[in-house]
Amino acid sequence: MNISRRHLLVLLPAAAVAWKFVEAGTPEASPNYTMSEHWWGMLIDIPKCIGCGNCVRACQTENDVPDGFFRTWVERYHRSDIHLESPEVISPDGGKEGFPSVSEGAEGEYFFVPKMCNHCSDSPCTQVCPVGATFVSPDGVVLIDQKYCLGCAYCVQACPYGCRYIHPEKKVADKCTLCYHRITKGLTTACCEACPTGARQLADLKNPNDPIHAFLKTHTVQVLKPQMATGAKAFYNGLDGSVR
Amino acid sequence: MSGLKDAGHLFRFAGLFVIAFLVFWVIRGYVVPKSFGQYGHYRGSALTDIATRPVKFAGHQTCETCHSDIADTKTKGAHAHVNCEACHGALANHADDPTSVTPVKPDTAVLCARCHTASAAKPKSFPQVDPAEHSGGAPCQTCHNPHSPAIGSDTGTNAATGGAK
Numbered sequence: 001m002n003i004s005r006r007h008l009l010v011l012l013p014a015a016a017v018a019w020k021f022v023e024a025g026t027p028e029a030s031p032n033y034t035m036s037e038h039w040w041g042m043l044i045d046i047p048k049c050i051g052c053g054n055c056v057r058a059c060q061t062e063n064d065v066p067d068g069f070f071r072t073w074v075e076r077y078h079r080s081d082i083h084l085e086s087p088e089v090i091s092p093d094g095g096k097e098g099f100p101s102v103s104e105g106a107e108g109e110y111f112f113v114p115k116m117c118n119h120c121s122d123s124p125c126t127q128v129c130p131v132g133a134t135f136v137s138p139d140g141v142v143l144i145d146q147k148y149c150l151g152c153a154y155c156v157q158a159c160p161y162g163c164r165y166i167h168p169e170k171k172v173a174d175k176c177t178l179c180y181h182r183i184t185k186g187l188t189t190a191c192c193e194a195c196p197t198g199a200r201q202l203a204d205l206k207n208p209n210d211p212i213h214a215f216l217k218t219h220t221v222q223v224l225k226p227q228m229a230t231g232a233k234a235f236y237n238g239l240d241g242s243v244r
Numbered sequence: 245m246s247g248l249k250d251a252g253h254l255f256r257f258a259g260l261f262v263i264a265f266l267v268f269w270v271i272r273g274y275v276v277p278k279s280f281g282q283y284g285h286y287r288g289s290a291l292t293d294i295a296t297r298p299v300k301f302a303g304h305q306t307c308e309t310c311h312s313d314i315a316d317t318k319t320k321g322a323h324a325h326v327n328c329e330a331c332h333g334a335l336a337n338h339a340d341d342p343t344s345v346t347p348v349k350p351d352t353a354v355l356c357a358r359c360h361t362a363s364a365a366k367p368k369s370f371p372q373v374d375p376a377e378h379s380g381g382a383p384c385q386t387c388h389n390p391h392s393p394a395i396g397s398d399t400g401t402n403a404a405t406g407g408a409k
Contacts, residue, residue, distance in 0.1 A: 049367075050359055050370050054330055058334070061301075061333070062299075062301055062334065100363075101362065102363045104362070105364070106365075111365075133286065135285070137291055138283050143291070143294055145286055145293070147290070147293070148286070148290070181295050181299060182301075184295045187299065193327050193329055194327065196323075196326045196330045196359055
């Protein structure tokens, strides 16, 4: 075969690109867990939440979350006549140790809203990462590669839900992993495991036998900030319109 | 092809480009991790790194393999859907090594109160009491078995006991 220099110039880069795919290899086969069979989300049932803070404590234990930082937290809303549009919101230490009691006959309406990473399918946070350190996994979980993260905090600013922080010791971005180390082993998340009322439920949207599908048929659920089109997958049942 | 004789300088220049490109490609091959781009614009092996972190909450299925007696008690009561570690805390280390790691029994005065202390902020349907008024300071398990809290079920000293069968 006679290859001219001109052809060689074209062929070399093409061969290099092809070699890159050879090097990348085929995805690792895991015997028990196939990423393409899952699409994870979370169901949060507000009428069931009692604000005990079990989820916050469990998350901090499971994931070694430093004090004062939260991968999940609970907010208490107080909607009274003078604050219908913008209710009073408190979250003492993320609701970790519960909330102060409210005496019977108090004016207005109270409810608890557990917050966490919404594991958006069109997540704003992953789009701004300059180094490819954060991403939506093939099973729909927004994760951080902490070996790659520079700690520039673009993602912290980009998240419309305030779910990311810079880890004070590691100096890299940190957030809820939806307990990826647990759900890939067939366990539920630490917050769901510790929730006494079932206000939080891990949902596998690709699994036809997951109870989420029956729930969605009989309930109208809402996501936070739907106008931002983030494709959020933390579904709230009984969410008040005033929740931001 | 006589015109090419005068174009030698162009070929030398193109050759330099090719060499520079190859040097770039070789360096890039060393610097960029093998799994980068496996699933997208990120390091594919990061998924394995995250998935292999240790678990601290064993999960109620693990607890129930040994503590089936407690699981049976629980299924009959109002706490049927409260998982073991919601009250007992993270105990994967106990599940891994049941003999040397023994869990501390929770203090009911703190534990029960955390959920059941009356507050108008909680959902109305959730059972709530004012602990001081309700029991006069007596421990909750004097009357209630935490694993099956309705009055009349197994209470008293045996209420919250139950080791592995």
